[in-house]
Amino acid sequence: MKTLFTFALAGLLATGALASNDNEDLMALSDARAKFKKVNVLLKEGVGKAKVAILDQNGKILHQRRVKVSDQQVLVPYDLNDMPCGEYQVKISTEDEEVTYTVETFEKTPEIREYPLMAYGKVIDGETINLAVIGLAEPGVDVKIRYEDSDKVIYAETINHPDGFRKDYKLEGVNPEDVYLEVTDIKGRTRILHF
Secondary structure (H helix, E strand, O other), rough: HHEEEHHHHHHHHHHHHHHHHHHHHHHHOEEEEOOOOEEEEEEOOOOEEEEEEEOOOOOOEEEEEEEEEEOOOOEEEOOOOOOOEEEEEEEOOOOOOEEEEEEOOOOOOOOOOOOOEEEEEEEEOOOOEEEEEEOOOOOOOEEEEEOOOOOOEEEEEEEEOOOEEEEEEEEEOOHHHHHEEEEOOOOOEEEEEEO
């Protein structure tokens, strides 16, 4: 009796070890990753027939498909742009095994290539306007004062300060509301300032 019990226990442990190895095999033959709001599921050669499911945080199946992996690895893409950012589960199951991956989707932050020209204007009095330009990387700013109604240039100059500058412009006989400033730096960034 004791021998029979020992064999039964050994058989049970061996079966548990095989199931554990099967699960590890599927884990080694698959992967799931999120990049922004896209999830890619990789199934390597040797998986065979599998079912891939995407589940939300509550375990609700959002999408499911069957995949057959033969002699090449298969990439199964999922686009979750219509879904909120957060954690999702990817469940991969075969006849013998099942693994679950947890992935987290997130928004892609827009890439800022270059900051806009930082130029600011204000009216000092009935004939004077002030221009302030900050954050320049290189000297060379073209300033043009133009009439609002005709776009005709009243005054133009180039200012070569390396970091930025502040300057008052006296408009003799012209109301600040009748003109605007067109400020362009050496990189071609332009700012229009109306008063």
